[in-house]
Amino acid sequence: MRILAIESSCDETSVSIVEHGTIVRSNVIASSRAAFEKTGGVIPEDAARRQVECILPVIHQSMDGIVASHEEIDAIAVTKGPGLLGSLLVGTVTARALAQIWNKPLIGVHHTLGHLSSTWLGTENTDTPIFPILTLSASGGHTDLWLRTSHTRGKLLGRTRDDAAGEAFDKGASMLGLPYPGGPAIGKTATDGDVNRYPFPSPLQKEHTLDFSFSGLKTALRYTIRDTAFDPLTASPNDLRDLAASFEHAICRHLCTRITQAIEEHPEIREVHVVGGVSANTRLRAMAREAAKDRTVRFPLAISYCTDNAAMIASAAQFTVDEHGDVAFDAFETTASLPLESAIH
Ligand code: KG4
Numbered sequence: 483m484r485i486l487a488i489e490s491s492c493d494e495t496s497v498s499i500v501e502h503g504t505i506v507r508s509n510v511i512a513s514s515r516a517a518f519e520k521t522g523g524v525i526p527e528d529a530a531r532r533q534v535e536c537i538l539p540v541i542h543q544s545m546d547g548i549v550a551s552h553e554e555i556d557a558i559a560v561t562k563g564p565g566l567l568g569s570l571l572v573g574t575v576t577a578r579a580l581a582q583i584w585n586k587p588l589i590g591v592h593h594t595l596g597h598l599s600s601t602w603l604g605t606e607n608t609d610t611p612i613f614p615i616l617t618l619s620a621s622g623g624h625t626d627l628w629l630r631t632s633h634t635r636g637k638l639l640g641r642t643r644d645d646a647a648g649e650a651f652d653k654g655a656s657m658l659g660l661p662y663p664g665g666p667a668i669g670k671t672a673t674d675g676d677v678n679r680y681p682f683p684s685p686l687q688k689e690h691t692l693d694f695s696f697s698g699l700k701t702a703l704r705y706t707i708r709d710t711a712f713d714p715l716t717a718s719p720n721d722l723r724d725l726a727a728s729f730e731h732a733i734c735r736h737l738c739t740r741i742t743q744a745i746e747e748h749p750e751i752r753e754v755h756v757v758g759g760v761s762a763n764t765r766l767r768a769m770a771r772e773a774a775k776d777r778t779v780r781f782p783l784a785i786s787y788c789t790d791n792a793a794m795i796a797s798a799a800q801f802t803v804d805e806h807g808d809v810a811f812d813a814f815e816t817t818a819s820l821p822l823e824s825a826i827h
Pocket residue numbers: 492620621622623624647648649651652663664665666669758759760761762763764788789790
């Protein structure tokens with residue numbers, strides 16, 4: 483199928499055309515992130531207003547030169563949740579209108595299933611991933627660990643009990659005087675830093691669990707800043723670099739410990755995939771390769787497939803049709819808080 487997908491769950495408006503779940507014909511992303519640099523985070527009403535401004539031009543741009551008309555599109559897919567309600571509504575209302583006017587089937591996709599599918603994007607000329615797959619999905623809104631036996635089947639092994647990994651990067655960056663979004667800013671600042679200079683705890687170390695917790699790392703950073711009288715305005719570049727590197731390393735170490743644990747508990751795992759905005763992180767990629775031992779490790783093939791994008795939504799829609807048939811076209815509601823478990827069956 484050739485699917486046109488819309489993703490508008492947060493501060494990105496993205497429209498994509500994908501064939502067979504893997505061949506990305508277009509993936510246009512308009513981000514209002516720069517507008518939130520000063521506020522240090524997304525303001526939901528502003529994000530929704532920007533979605534309204536962007537949605538139609540982004541649809542046009544995504545189709546332009548790729549398809550001659552809507553006749554060449556087989557189905558429409560859209561993120562149904564979770565996310566910011568106003569932003570989600572702009573996407574789903576538009577998708578419903580297009581499906582009605584163009585007479586196309588409509589597929590509502592769980593945002594997380596989109597991230598889980600993102601490692602297939604652009605793989606049409608490479609070897610195909612092999613299930614069972616352990617997928618670590620780490621983003622600004624979620625951090626979870628999945629054991630999948632097919633694209634849409636499997637179980638949730640662990641989830642964050644408080645902040646998401648990306649949120650830890652974003653909040654940490656703000657404490658260090660770095661811009662939003664914090665992940666790329668910390669990644670850049672931390673390059674070549676000494677990861678051992680500032681000690682950070684290992685979260686939930688005493689428990690036998692595959693869950694995550696990042697709030698303790700955030701608190702530890704706050705105490706380190708206080709105890710060392712670190713001031714972002716006057717700090718030496720070396721101190722800033724080493725503190726950013728130590729904090730980044732602690733987040734990555736926590737994520738990667740879970741990869742190693744999950745493989746030990748589930749030796750049938752063939753591959754390890756790391757997806758979501760945080761999977762763009764260079765240090766995480768290196769550490770995940772080590773943590774996965776001899777398993778094949780994959781990340782989304784482009785950085786634009788790590789952070790929110792509509793191509794992954796089209797891919798997830800295709801795999802849902804492949805594995806569940808017409809159920810994929812069932813009516814759905816637009817929901818801000820969709821349970822994580824409902825991402826897969
Ligand atoms: O997947 P995404 O675009 O949106 C959500 O679904 O949340 O993820 C955004 C998150 C932000 O918290 C951002 O700081 C983080 O991903 N991020 C990174 C990097 N690029 C984006 N974190 C660490 N290193 C990066 N290079």
